[in-house]
Amino acid sequence: MTFLKNRLVWPVAMLALLLLCALIFSDGFFDIRIQDGHLFGTPINILRASAPLVLVAVGMTLVISTGGIDLSVGSVMAVSGAMACLIIGDLANQNSVGGVTLAVVAAIALSLVLGLWNGFLVAVLGIQPIIATLILMVAGRGLAQLITSGQIINVQSSPYKVIGTGFVLGLPVSVLIAVAVLVIAALLTRRTALGLLLESVGGSPVASRLAGIQARRLTIMVYVVSAACAGIAGLIYSSNVSSADGNNAGNLIELDAILAVVIGGTALTGGRFSLAGTALGAILIATLDTTAQAVGIPPETTLVFKAVVVVVLCLAQSPAFRARLFRRPAARPAARAEVPA
Amino acid sequence: MLKKISAALAGGLLLASTLAGCGDDGGGSGSSGDDKITLGFAQVGAESGWRTANTKSIQESAAAEGIELKFNDGQGKQENQIKAIRSFITQRVDVIAFSPVVESGWDPVLKEAKDAGIPVILTDRAVDSKDTSLYKTFLGSDFVEEGKKAGEWLVKEYEGKSDPVNIVELQGTPGAAPAIDRKEGFEEVIKADPKFKIVASQTGKFERTGGKQTMETMLQSVKDIDVLYAHNDDMGLGAIEAIEAAGKKPGQDIKIITVDAVKDGMTALSEGKINYIVECSPLLGPQLMDLVKKVNNKEEVPTRILTEETTFTPEQAKEALPNRKY
Numbered sequence: 183m184t185f186l187k188n189r190l191v192w193p194v195a196m197l198a199l200l201l202l203c204a205l206i207f208s209d210g211f212f213d214i215r216i217q218d219g220h221l222f223g224t225p226i227n228i229l230r231a232s233a234p235l236v237l238v239a240v241g242m243t244l245v246i247s248t249g250g251i252d253l254s255v256g257s258v259m260a261v262s263g264a265m266a267c268l269i270i271g272d273l274a275n276q277n278s279v280g281g282v283t284l285a286v287v288a289a290i291a292l293s294l295v296l297g298l299w300n301g302f303l304v305a306v307l308g309i310q311p312i313i314a315t316l317i318l319m320v321a322g323r324g325l326a327q328l329i330t331s332g333q334i335i336n337v338q339s340s341p342y343k344v345i346g347t348g349f350v351l352g353l354p355v356s357v358l359i360a361v362a363v364l365v366i367a368a369l370l371t372r373r374t375a376l377g378l379l380l381e382s383v384g385g386s387p388v389a390s391r392l393a394g395i396q397a398r399r400l401t402i403m404v405y406v407v408s409a410a411c412a413g414i415a416g417l418i419y420s421s422n423v424s425s426a427d428g429n430n431a432g433n434l435i436e437l438d439a440i441l442a443v444v445i446g447g448t449a450l451t452g453g454r455f456s457l458a459g460t461a462l463g464a465i466l467i468a469t470l471d472t473t474a475q476a477v478g479i480p481p482e483t484t485l486v487f488k489a490v491v492v493v494v495l496c497l498a499q500s501p502a503f504r505a506r507l508f509r510r511p512a513a514r515p516a517a518r519a520e521v522p523a
Numbered sequence: 524m525l526k527k528i529s530a531a532l533a534g535g536l537l538l539a540s541t542l543a544g545c546g547d548d549g550g551g552s553g554s555s556g557d558d559k560i561t562l563g564f565a566q567v568g569a570e571s572g573w574r575t576a577n578t579k580s581i582q583e584s585a586a587a588e589g590i591e592l593k594f595n596d597g598q599g600k601q602e603n604q605i606k607a608i609r610s611f612i613t614q615r616v617d618v619i620a621f622s623p624v625v626e627s628g629w630d631p632v633l634k635e636a637k638d639a640g641i642p643v644i645l646t647d648r649a650v651d652s653k654d655t656s657l658y659k660t661f662l663g664s665d666f667v668e669e670g671k672k673a674g675e676w677l678v679k680e681y682e683g684k685s686d687p688v689n690i691v692e693l694q695g696t697p698g699a700a701p702a703i704d705r706k707e708g709f710e711e712v713i714k715a716d717p718k719f720k721i722v723a724s725q726t727g728k729f730e731r732t733g734g735k736q737t738m739e740t741m742l743q744s745v746k747d748i749d750v751l752y753a754h755n756d757d758m759g760l761g762a763i764e765a766i767e768a769a770g771k772k773p774g775q776d777i778k779i780i781t782v783d784a785v786k787d788g789m790t791a792l793s794e795g796k797i798n799y800i801v802e803c804s805p806l807l808g809p810q811l812m813d814l815v816k817k818v819n820n821k822e823e824v825p826t827r828i829l830t831e832e833t834t835f836t837p838e839q840a841k842e843a844l845p846n847r848k849y
Contacts, residue, residue, distance in 0.1 A: 208744045217770055224743040231736050332569040423731040423761055430730045476744040481697045481726035
């Protein structure tokens with residue numbers, strides 16, 4: 183049973199189980215058809231809904247691998263979307279590609295600055311990550327509301343709409359962006375020494391520094407990358423509904439992102455990390471929400487349903503729990519005989 | 524720097540409340556000397572366009588009526604609101620009004636206000652306190668009534684037809700009073716006729732993205748949706764995008780009813796993408812100021828007062844849209 187020890191087996195099994203439930207209880211869940219020249223159907227919707235979470239969770243994985251945490255991602259999403267919509271709203275021609283590009287660049291640049299601020303607090307001033315990023319989590323939400331003056335900003339811009347709702351070669355643009363970021367992050371961390379260095383910083387910052395690794399610079403970098411991912415996620419989120427909602431955009435997504443990272447088998451204490459696991463975790467969370475709705479679980483009980491799935495998954499992933507579960511039948515010879523070889 | 528600013532702010536607040544306390548200790552008359560009425564208002568926060576319009580209405584009508592307004596933004600937290608009400612009591616305002624962020628846990632602070640002889644008016648949202656002597660009146664919308672109005676339009680629209688009508692519902696945040704009551708009122712009216720069937724009812728959390736994603740799922744899992752009932756405009760607007768992406772015409776293939784009547788919703792209504800909106804008006808400032816004056820003169824007021832509200836069809840929306848403030 184060595185395959186059971188692989189970190190990704192349980193999330194994959196859970197995802198399969200969920201999809202099986204959806205297949206049984208919801209007609210047409212897997213119907214994918216071509217409409218207006220692109221793919222259309224619930225599985226595509228799940229992927230589209232999970233794109234912002236995948237992006238945020240990829241950034242979160244890198245931060246967590248260094249032993250940190252970034253609570254400000256949801257607020258950065260809100261700021262980024264608000265900034266982009268503010269600029270586009272002021273354009274003389276909202277459909278100008280140049281203007282929208284400017285807005286997107288400005289929004290991501292602002293996100294980078296916010297990430298730099300987090301990195302500065304953590305790596306230079308030595309503030310605990312949970313506190314340092316908590317500051318921006320609260321202040322960033324305020325900043326977003328300031329940009330939108332507490333209202334929802336609407337834009338009517340077809341180039342901007344492409345980010346969240348467009349399709350290229352029949353595939354959703356938002357999903358392609360998420361996949362691209364995931365692949366770049368995976369290549370940079372696994373095909374270069376970067377991943378090893380991050381894990382080393384997460385394992386022991388002091389030992390890493392003594393070994394000649396620039397721990398401080400790496401720490402600042404992961405917070406900047408995390409904010410950039412959140413910024414792009416914020417653009418997808420706001421583009422999806424062609425509006426910026428400073429109050430609700432990315433609300434509580436930091437918790438879902440942390441959950442995705444943990445489901446993916448990365449420990450919160452830092453060190454070893456798995457980007458593939460994180461992406462799987464994020465898709466699992468999005469599937470959970472959609473399945474609950476498609477199957478018709480009442481909204482009051484959806485959170486309980488989610489909690490049960492996560493608890494079962496975490497128990498299955500825990501080596502101590504599995505050891506107990508499998509040891510017991512072995513203690514009774516009679517039970518063992520019934521287990522087929 | 525953040526620390527310094529907040530320390531300075533806290534210090535300033537402390538000083539202000541102490542000063543106010545000292546100044547009033549001698550008189551003990553309840554009002555601050557001149558005959559201008561002072562109103563302490565503790566707002567929920569600034570979480571939506573609706574709320575911003577609500578705040579603006581209260582501030583503008585207070586200024587118009589010559590009532591001195593001490594305004595506090597609770598930022599969505601009950602403890603902030605309780606603190607604000609306590610400071611209003613210390614400052615000896617004439618009347619306290621507030622929109623409680625949650626229903627329970629207000630008894631102690633409301634008793635303090637009662638002991639200090641300061642009348643309290645609830646606006647927009649209720650408290651679940653059993654002791655109704657703790658507040659003078661509750662001014663706000665009746666969410667059940669809003670749900671009923673939505674249902675009545677639907678019954679009229681499908682009058683004389685016998686084909687089954689498949690309805691999907693986008694609920695607000697689970698547990699929120701408007702979500703519970705709008706669902707209840709709507710169901711009460713349509714259950715009289717068995718042809719109306721709510722085939723799916725899921726939450727869109729009162730947000731556009733929530734409304735869009737939930738509608739995307741429902742469009743797939745439910746065959747033949749005839750009507751969408753959304754508990755607020757924003758979810759309805761998100762759902763419109765999902766319906767358009769699925770290649771259907773909102774307002775025609777799927778009839779849409781929403782509640783609130785904010786500007787964006789009214790625009791969609793005037794374009795025929797929404798068929799009917801039940802208003803939930805945030806502009807209760809003038810009514811509130813009227814009540815404040817009455818309560819301050821010790822006049823009797825009814826314990827429950829409804830906000831003046833209406834409903835909108837596309838034609839009415841076109842007319843009302845140019846003057847829409849929020």
